[in-house]
Amino acid sequence: MIESSSIGQAFAGNRGRKNAFGPALREAPMMGEEMTAVRELAAEIHPLLAGRVLLWEEVERLLRKYEKWPGSFLMRRALQWLSLSGMADIRPAVRSAGPPVTWKCERCGYRGPLLRQTPCAICGERCVVCEHCLLLGRARTCFPLFIFSPPDNRTFAGSEIACRTAPLTEAQAKTVERIRANLSQHRQVLVWAATGSGKTEMMMTIVADWLNRGKKVLWVTPRKDVVLELKPRLEKGFAGRRVIALYGGSAQTLETGELVIATAHQALRFYRSFELAVVDEVDAFPLYGNRALEEGIGRALSPGAKKILLTATPPPEWKALGRREILPTVLLPVRYHGYPMPEPALKREWRLWQKISKRKPIRPLSAFLRQVVERKGQAFLFVPRVEDVSRVLRWMKCCEPDFYREARGVFAGDLQREQTVRHFREGKWRFLVTTTILERGVTVPAIHVAVIGADHPVFTAAALVQMAGRAGRSSSYQEGEVWFLTDEKTDAQLRAKREIKWLNDCAKKEGFLKDGAYNL
Amino acid sequence: MGRIIFEGVWSSLFSQPPTCEFCTAFVRRPSPFAPVRERICSTCLAGVELISGPFCPVCGRKQEAGADHLCPDCLCLAEEERIVNRSPVVYSGKAKEWVSLFKYRGKESLATPMGRWMAEVVQTHFAHTGISVITFVPLHKEKKAERGFNQSELLARVIGARLGLPVLPLLGREKDLASQSRRNRQERLLALKGAFQIEGEGCEKCIRDRTVLIVDDVYTTGTTLRECAKPLLVSGASRVYSVTFAR
Numbered sequence: 001m002i003e004s005s006s007i008g009q010a011f012a013g014n015r016g017r018k019n020a021f022g023p024a025l026r027e028a029p030m031m032g033e034e035m036t037a038v039r040e041l042a043a044e045i046h047p048l049l050a051g052r053v054l055l056w057e058e059v060e061r062l063l064r065k066y067e068k069w070p071g072s073f074l075m076r077r078a079l080q081w082l083s084l085s086g087m088a089d090i091r092p093a094v095r096s097a098g099p100p101v102t103w104k105c106e107r108c109g110y111r112g113p114l115l116r117q118t119p120c121a122i123c124g125e126r127c128v129v130c131e132h133c134l135l136l137g138r139a140r141t142c143f144p145l146f147i148f149s150p151p152d153n154r155t156f157a158g159s160e161i162a163c164r165t166a167p168l169t170e171a172q173a174k175t176v177e178r179i180r181a182n183l184s185q186h187r188q189v190l191v192w193a194a195t196g197s198g199k200t201e202m203m204m205t206i207v208a209d210w211l212n213r214g215k216k217v218l219w220v221t222p223r224k225d226v227v228l229e230l231k232p233r234l235e236k237g238f239a240g241r242r243v244i245a246l247y248g249g250s251a252q253t254l255e256t257g258e259l260v261i262a263t264a265h266q267a268l269r270f271y272r273s274f275e276l277a278v279v280d281e282v283d284a285f286p287l288y289g290n291r292a293l294e295e296g297i298g299r300a301l302s303p304g305a306k307k308i309l310l311t312a313t314p315p316p317e318w319k320a321l322g323r324r325e326i327l328p329t330v331l332l333p334v335r336y337h338g339y340p341m342p343e344p345a346l347k348r349e350w351r352l353w354q355k356i357s358k359r360k361p362i363r364p365l366s367a368f369l370r371q372v373v374e375r376k377g378q379a380f381l382f383v384p385r386v387e388d389v390s391r392v393l394r395w396m397k398c399c400e401p402d403f404y405r406e407a408r409g410v411f412a413g414d415l416q417r418e419q420t421v422r423h424f425r426e427g428k429w430r431f432l433v434t435t436t437i438l439e440r441g442v443t444v445p446a447i448h449v450a451v452i453g454a455d456h457p458v459f460t461a462a463a464l465v466q467m468a469g470r471a472g473r474s475s476s477y478q479e480g481e482v483w484f485l486t487d488e489k490t491d492a493q494l495r496a497k498r499e500i501k502w503l504n505d506c507a508k509k510e511g512f513l514k515d516g517a518y519n520l
Numbered sequence: 521m522g523r524i525i526f527e528g529v530w531s532s533l534f535s536q537p538p539t540c541e542f543c544t545a546f547v548r549r550p551s552p553f554a555p556v557r558e559r560i561c562s563t564c565l566a567g568v569e570l571i572s573g574p575f576c577p578v579c580g581r582k583q584e585a586g587a588d589h590l591c592p593d594c595l596c597l598a599e600e601e602r603i604v605n606r607s608p609v610v611y612s613g614k615a616k617e618w619v620s621l622f623k624y625r626g627k628e629s630l631a632t633p634m635g636r637w638m639a640e641v642v643q644t645h646f647a648h649t650g651i652s653v654i655t656f657v658p659l660h661k662e663k664k665a666e667r668g669f670n671q672s673e674l675l676a677r678v679i680g681a682r683l684g685l686p687v688l689p690l691l692g693r694e695k696d697l698a699s700q701s702r703r704n705r706q707e708r709l710l711a712l713k714g715a716f717q718i719e720g721e722g723c724e725k726c727i728r729d730r731t732v733l734i735v736d737d738v739y740t741t742g743t744t745l746r747e748c749a750k751p752l753l754v755s756g757a758s759r760v761y762s763v764t765f766a767r
Contacts (some may be wrong), residue, residue, distance in 0.1 A: 118628050120667045132630060140625045140668070387562050413563035 011073060039135050041070055042081040049082075051150035051256070051273035051297070053094060053107060055137055058269075062254040072406035079146065089147040091432045093139035096128040105130035107139045107297075108268050132292065135248060136265060150302065152274045156258060159321045161240045163203045163208035163371035169200045171510070172202050175332045179206060179308065182328045188307035190282075190322060190329045192504050195469025196443075198336035200480060201231070202309065204237050205276050211241060211258060214295040215275035218300055219261045222284045225247060226441050227261050234259065257289050264293040270300035277301055281440060283318075283462055287501035313462035313499075333390050334507035337475030344451075344468050344493075345481040351488050352453060356391055359398040366451070369396075369403045372430065372448045375479045379448040382467050384456035386411045392433045392452060412437050439466045445474035464496035529656060530730075536738055540564055541633035542618060556637040567614030571607060571767060579742055580606040580767050585608025603734075603742065603749050604761050606645045608637045611738055611766035619716060619737055619766060623671050631671070632766050641767070642733065642763050653726055654680045655690040656735040658716065675765065676735040685733075688726055691748055692719030705741055712747045718755055728756040739764040 036349070048066055049059065059079070063069040070078065094102045095416070096114060098102075103115045110132035120127045123142035130139045139145065147211035168176065169351035175193070179202075180187045193199045207217050219234070221227055222248040231245040242257030253266070256273070266288050277297055279287070287293055301307065322329035334342065347364040349355070355362050372379045382390055389409040398402040408429045410420045417437075422433045425444055432438070436458060449471045451459060459467075471480030484493050537546045540561035548557045557565060574583045576591035579602075583591060594602060609615045620632040642651070656672035664670050673689070680687035693716055703711060718724070734748050739762075749760040 116629060120668050120670065121664045121670070122666075129628065131627060131628065134625055134627055138668075409726060411563070 001397045008358065031061055032253055036451050038074070038077045038081050041264060042078040042087075044068065045070075046082060046087055046148070047076060047151065049088075049146070051148060051149040051271050053145065053147050053269050053271050055107070055139065055143055055145055058137060058254065064319070065254060065385045068348055071273075082148070087149050089149075091146040091147070092141050093143040094130050094141045096141045096165070103128060105139055105170055105292075106145050107136070108133035108265075108292050109295040133265065135493060136268065147271050149474045156216065160212045161238065163211075164203075164237050164239065165204045165206055166198075168201065169198070169336055169338070171332060171334050171338075172198055172336065176202050178330045180209070183306050183308070183332060186308060188327070190311070190314060190318060190327050191332070192314050192322075192329055193312060194335060194341060194465060194507075196335045196341070197312075197332050197471040199280075199310055199312075200233065201336075202332075203308065204234070206240070207259065207276070207278065208309070210276045211238065216273060216275040217259050218267060218268055218270070218277045218297075219259065219280065220264055220277060220287075220297060221261070222264060222282040222287050223441070224263055224424065226280065226362075227263060227438070229441065234261065235355045252448045263292075264297065267409050268293075268296040269301045270303045272299070273485050274301050275305045277305065277307045278310060279307065280310045283300050283311045283313055288315065292312040299407070312467045313464065330479075333503040333510070335473070338476060339472065339475065339478055340504040340507065341469065342482050343500050343504070344484050345499050346454075346484050346486065346489060346493060346497070347475075348488065349485055350487065352485060353391075354390075356395045356452075360396075361394050361399055362485075364485055365402060365450070366446070368450050368481075368485075369431070371481065373403070375446075375448075377446040377448050377477070377480060378424070378427065378429075378444060379431050379450060379471055380467070381431060381436060381452045382439070382459075383433060383435060384458045386451050387418070388453070389433050389435065396431075403431060407433060407434040410438070411435045431433065436463055436467075438470075439463055442470060443473050444470070446477040446480070447471050447473070447481045448480050450485060451483070452485045455488050456488040459492060461492040461495040461499065464492060465499055468496065468500060525543060528648045533580065542614070543631065546567075555640050556633050560631070564614055565599075567592055567617075569610035569612055571610060578602045578604055579739065580604075582610055582767070584588070601746055603745050605739055605742065605745060605767070606641050606740060606762075607639045607764045607767035609730055609766050611740070615766045625665075625739060626668065628669060628674060631678055633676035635675045636682055636765050638735070638765055639679045639682035640677060642689065646733065646763075650731050651683075651685065651761065652730045653690075654683075654685050654687045654735060655735045655752075656687070657744055658689065658691045658693040658719075660693045672736050675737065679735060679763070688723070690718060690723050690732070690752065691716050691728060708743050712745075713745050716748050716751055718751050724755055727752055729758050731759045732757045734760060734762040736762065736764045737766070738767045 069328035077096050078096045083090050093107055094105050099146050104111045114131040115128050117128050127141035160481050175481050210217050227247045229494045246262035269381050273400035389411050394407050408420050410417050447470050468482040471482050540547050541559050542564045545561040549562050570584045574587050578594040621627045631718045654676050656676035659670045675685045732752050745762045752760050
């Protein structure tokens with residue numbers, strides 16, 4: 001693709017030889033006018049590319065978007081100029097010089113079996129392709145990856161704009177103060193805030209501090225749905241700022257702004273651009289335990305930047321780090337409305353799944369459904385596997401035909417997923433049978449929760465806490481109940497129950513708790 | 521170091537269940553001889569339309585129950601032009617997604633399950649036809665250099681390895697740079713006339729009096745496959761069959 005061009009030579013030189021840019025310099029030297037033209041071009045395009053990590057085709061797409069594409073010949077020369085003057089680094093997109101254990105995708109930082117060596121008709125050799133970040137655009141050994149240094153002056157000029165959020169409660173204000181104090185001393189802070197405690201509002205207050213100082217902020221969430229939900233909220237809160245939403249299929253993928261909301265993968269396209277990162281739902285897929293994505297977020301931050309890790313259910317090893325004061329932790333155990341979280345009730349039912357398959361009556365489940373109707377609520381019925389959605393619906397059709405008419409099912413690959421969820425929010429359906437896809441980030445006011453088959457291994461303690469946290473989020477409806485329907489008690493269920501209880505106790509001790517419907 | 525060894529031992533004792541061949545969902549461990557449709561997750565399987573039951577005896581298109589004649593497209597063709605084709609799935613839903621992921625996004629690892637699925641189809645439908653050589657629809661050189669691989673070739677290699685048959689690049693492509701998928705029916709028929717020819721000199725020997733199987737990714741109108749078959753038949757191939765992933 002780029003052989004026998006100045007950038008190709010620079011790239012080849014960079015790949016193998018000691019004298020990295022030797023061959024590139026040996027090419028017929030650029031003289032007078034051409035040299036000035038290339039230098040001017042390089043100076044013109046650098047501000048657009050600064051602080052990005054891009055493949056050749058992405059560079060082309062970005063410059064075409066801003067109508068600055070000078071043609072590929074001039075562009076190669078300009079990129080070479082940037083590289084030689086230290087404003088850009090050229091690397092093979094996948095590092096595969098040594099034995100396979102040392103292979104690494106330079107774009108996403110992935111090492112492992114998804115790096116596959118295949119015969120390549122582009123370079124005519126066998127080279128390595130990264131299937132981990134394939135959906136961002138193909139990265140191969142024979143493709144160059146350009147890392148553009150960030151601009152010297154990273155702050156942006158701008159006036160102070162007050163952040164418009166709902167006023168913080170006393171507990172939230174206290175927590176914000178503690179986060180600020182911790183951030184002034186430490187590089188990162190873990191914020192452990194109960195489900196429905198108003199994390200977004202608190203974070204917006206802190207993000208406003210950074211933006212008012214002229215510093216760019218990156219807000220990372222694990223899922224696209226959350227990006228789409230956050231964008232209007234943040235745009236409203238920070239009216240007058242450039243808020244950019246990045247996710248797969250977003251129209252803004254190559255733009256950059258003062259506040260960038262991105263999925264973890266999209267953050268891989270940045271290099272030392274941000275002064276603060278808010279990492280939402282750190283314990284969720286795909287972020288948790290994925291070193292490649294974690295490194296990617298690290299790379300997007302400038303050296304002295306701060307990081308806020310945000311979660312309602314930190315994994316046990318992080319709690320341990322917090323106790324040993326290695327990872328500073330700020331705890332907010334109370335919801336924004338001050339009512340406690342509903343504690344889950346364990347209902348044991350012998351041979352639950354056989355009964356569902358054979359459509360035999362299940363008393364606790366029927367009781368749960370009836371109670372939801374009596375209290376004029378809606379309910380999530382969580383099931384462990386995709387095929388269980390239709391099983392439970394079939395059971396309802398047979399045993400509870402009245403309720404079946406008000407029930408729908410939804411799972412990840414469902415084509416009508418968004419529509420069904422929207423209708424459920426609007427109150428068109430009373431019951432929604434769902435897999436864990438709706439475990440996080442969903443707020444429906446009058447909700448009850450039943451976890452059917454809570455002893456299945458996909459329901460970890462964290463997942464159970466999150467699901468229980470769907471209930472009682474609105475201050476006006478405090479009657480939501482959480483039931484775990486299960487064959488047997490498992491460690492995860494007991495731990496989830498204990499954790500919710502512990503958080504409620506903490507809130508009580510600090511005197512934040514109002515007397516609510518649950519304090520019987 | 522100790523931790524790495526511990527994790528290695530632990531994961532070999534209690535390994536994770538295998539994942540679906542097309543997505544990342546975990547599936548129940550299949551038996552070693554299980555066909556591909558039993559190796560993929562229920563969501564993926566629900567998303568594709570398998571070609572089983574009545575289909576057109578020539579092009580392999582899925583037909584409504586009770587139909588046992590040729591489909592309207594095949595009826596329009598002269599008898600000597602018809603090439604018998606079989607495919608495992610209908611080109612819709614998930615199958616469409618996979619083909620574009622494979623071809624345009626470049627997820628080359630999908631060639632393995634797709635190719636194995638096609639090999640199963642060859643085994644069921646072409647078992648007694650005596651296929652002795654496999655070839656594939658070629659890409660134009662420039663196109664191949666742009667994409668980096670020829671998707672049909674990757675599929676053919678998987679099928680060949682599975683069935684123990686030689687895979688030979690018999691065909692070359694001179695004409696036609698633009699993509700076939702952006703044309704309508706009439707344009708496709710015209711654009712491909714005489715686009716393929718036998719490549720290399722030693723090939724004639726491999727073709728004469730042999731049964732050849734042509735591999736492609738998608739069968740839409742069948743023009744590509746018929747054009748590919750022409751030079752093969754002219755060079756003396758006794759019969760030509762084709763297999764595609766989607767129909």
